[in-house]
Amino acid sequence: MTESPLIKLAVTFGALSLVSVGGAPAMMPEIHRLSVEVHPWLTNAEFARDFALSQTAPGPNFMMISLVGWRVAGLEGLLAATLAAVIPSSIIALLVGRLYVRLARQDWFPVLQLALPPIVLGLIVASGVVTAQAAVSGALGVGIVIASASFIALTKYNPLYAIAGGTLIGLVAGRLGFL
Amino acid sequence: MEDTAKTPDTNAGRTVGKLELFMGFAEMALGGFGGVATMARHVIVDRRRWMSEREYAEVIGMGQILPGGNILNMSVMVGDRFQGPLGAVIALSGLMIIPILILIGLTMVYELFAANADVQAATIGAGAAAAGLVIGMGIKMGRNLRLEPMHLGFAVATFLAMGVLRLPFVGTILVLAPICFAATWWRRRK
Structure with missing residues (x-):
């Protein structure tokens, strides 16, 4: 009765890949729901930790999915999750890319360009809130979330400074016994 | 001779080999510490001149309305344009393989110190900051x-x-x- 975790990973992220408008930053509530609540592969703290790790490494945001796969089933899990998440949407991109000129002249194309961004915006804010709920357990954490959000929203500096700042505050607060 | 004095409206005649494709995408992924999007435009339009500004904007605009990450979709379309479906695979590989290896390396190093109280406290701070970032x-x-x-x-x-x-x-x-x-x-x- 226990399905192989590799199949679960592939089915889970493959299905997500087909409807994941907004890309990885917009997908966090679903990745959290699937990997913390439905399956459950990770605890809240592990989810927050892995999200921070995947944001710290260079490369596409998308790699959170690879890391979840790694946590669940090592190298095989990583490959299953990554390929399942990349292949379906990439096939669509390949086909649509070749039809681009024809599609761009259709009446519905500019409508879609107006209609999708609000949905993506809602998804990204939801991503932030869900990730914050997973990461934060006290007033200090809430403070770091607000400070980091303000830093990103109000300045043009590299987002890694925000993560570095949060890491340092966590370290100092731990030493002082605030955590 | 290439005309570097003005940016052409289209780079239609540009050819990009398989190795250059891989290297270009690896460069975007690794140089884009904290955000691949800015770096991707810089590499494709300014540094390597694979596409004009307008062509790149079209591809990224298309990538945004399709399912999947817009950088991933852009990579597929750019790779396919220069080297067909194999080019799409090469572009994705260039974008992802080295970063995934770095991420797993980082995770393994982290695990070595995960039991340390300082590291645990720092992780809580990093997690909160990463959430705030989104x-x-x-x-x-x-x-x-x-x-x-x-x-x-x-x-x-x-x-x-x-x-x-x-x-x-x-x-x-x-x-x-x-x-x-x-x-x-x-x-x-x-």
Whole structure:
């Protein structure tokens, strides 16, 4: 009765890949729901930790999915999750890319360009809130979330400074016994 | 001789070999510490001159409305343009293989010290900051979009469905996106 975790990973992220408008930053509530609540592969703290790790490494945001796969089933899990998440949407991109000129002249194309961004915006804010709920357990954490959000929203500096700042505050607060 | 004095409107005659494709995408991924998007434009348009500004904007615009990450979709389309489907695979590999190895390396090093109290405290801070980063990104995007009230309503509805009610993603998108599309269509027709 226990399905192989590799199949679960592939089915889970493959299905997500087909409807994941907004890309990885917009997908966090679903990745959290699937990997913390439905399956459950990770605890809240592990989810927050892995999200921070995947944001710290260079490369596409998308790699959170690879890391979840790694946590669940090592190298095989990583490959299953990554390929399942990349292949379906990439096939669509390949086909649509070749039809681009024809599609761009259709009446519905500019409508879609107006209609999708609000949905993506809602998804990204939801991503932030869900990730914050997973990461934060006290007033200090809430403070770091607000400070980091303000830093990103109000300045043009590299987002890694925000993560570095949060890491340092966590370290100092731990030493002082605030955590 | 290439004319470097002005940026051409199209780089239609440009050819890009398989190795250059891989190297270019690896460069974007590794140079894009804290955000691949800015670096991708820089490498494709300015540094390597694979495409003109306008061509790149078209590809990235298309990538945004398709499912999947917009950088991943852009990589597929750019790779396919220069080397066919194999080029798409090469572009994706260049973008992802080295970063994934770095991420797993980072994770393994982290695990070595995970039991340390300082590292645990620092991790809590990093997790909170990473979450704040996504909220900040959303705020920035919301400000830049300047949505009309109807679209703001759809943004709020999507947020409530996913962030508060925690409904499944697939169903939420399949309901909200078509309604938003239809409403936008209807508004433009009037």
